[in-house]
Amino acid sequence: MVCRISSWITGSRFVCLPFSDHCDPLVSNPGELEALLNWLRAECDRLNSGYLEIRPLLAATSSDAGLRPSCSYCFHELDLTPSLDELFCQLHGNSFRRKIERAERECLSYEVSTSSRVLEEFYRLVLVTRKRHELLPQPRAWFRNLLYCMGDKLQIRIARKRNVPIAAILSLRHRSSVVYKYGCSDERFHNLGGMPFLFWKLVEESKTGGTQRIDFGRTDLNNEGLITFKNRLGAIRKPLTYYRYARVPRRMAAFNHSRAVRQFLSILPNVVSSTAGRVLYRHMG
Secondary structure (H helix, E strand, O other), X not given: OOEEEOOOOOOOEEEEOOOOOOEOXXXXXXXXXXXXXXXXXXXXXXXXXXEEEEEOOOOOOOHHHOOEEEXXXXXXXXXOOOOHHHHHHHXXXXXXXXXXXXXHHOOOEEEEEOOHHHHHHHHHHHHHHHHHOOOOOOOHHHHHHHHHHHHHHEEEEEEEEOOXXXXXXXXXXXXXXXXXXXXXXXXXXXXXXXXXXXXXXXXHHHHHOOOOEEXXXXXXXXXXXXXXXXXXXXXXXXXXXXXXXXXXXXXXXHHXXXXXXXXXXXXXXXXXXXXXXXXXXXXXX
C-alpha cells in the first residue's frame, strides 16, 4: 500500500507505508514489482510530488525503476520456535533475566487491556517518555484510532507498583507475527525492572498463543543503546534499507534532528507538547 501525503510543512510525497517501519509491495514476481514502481514514479511526476519512498523488508528493488537507497536502519526479529526455557536462556543475564526476577520480587502487578483507563495510563507514560527522549508525542487520537481499527489485534501491557503505572508496551498482531510498536516508562522506577518484565510477558504470551515471531521494528544505526537492548533480547539483527525516487530534497531533516529543537521539546509542559504533537504529527511519517 502506498499513501500520498500532502503537507504544507513537509511537502507532497508518496510513502509505503506512513508510520510503518517496513511494508513490502504486494507483488508476485520481479516483473510486477518493476511495473508497479514505474507506475508510481510516473504518478509522482504527474502529480508534482516531492518523492516516492518504499520501505521493503524482503523485496529486492531494481535501480532500473529509478529508486536509490535513501536511508538504512537495523531491523530486529525474534524467532519464537524454540521452547520458552530456551528463549529465557537467550535473554541477557544482567539486562533481562535478573531484572525480570527483580520485578517478580517487587510483586509488580500486570494487566493486559485496551480499556479507556489503561489507554489513558499508557498515554501518560508516552508523554513522559517522549519528553525524556526530546521528541514530540504522538496524538492521543492516534492511539484511539489504532485501537478502533485493530480491535483485539492490539494489546496494551502495563506494569504497576502499588497501583502506580511504571511501564507499558503496545503490540499489534498479524497472522503469525506480533509487532512490538510502542514502549514507555517512568524512569523513576527503572530499577524495578518493569520494561524487561513486560518484554518477557510479551514473549511468553506470544509463544503460548502460537505466534512464530516478534517484530521489534527498526532502529537508527547511531542508536547503539537500543540496538544493544534488542540484541540482548535474543532478537536477530538484519539490515533494513529504504528506497526513494526523489524529485526535490528532503524538507524535514532540520526539524527532526536539530539539537536546539529537541532540547526545547524536552522542557515543554505535557499539555503543550501533546497539542503540538496533535498539530504536527500528521505532517510526519
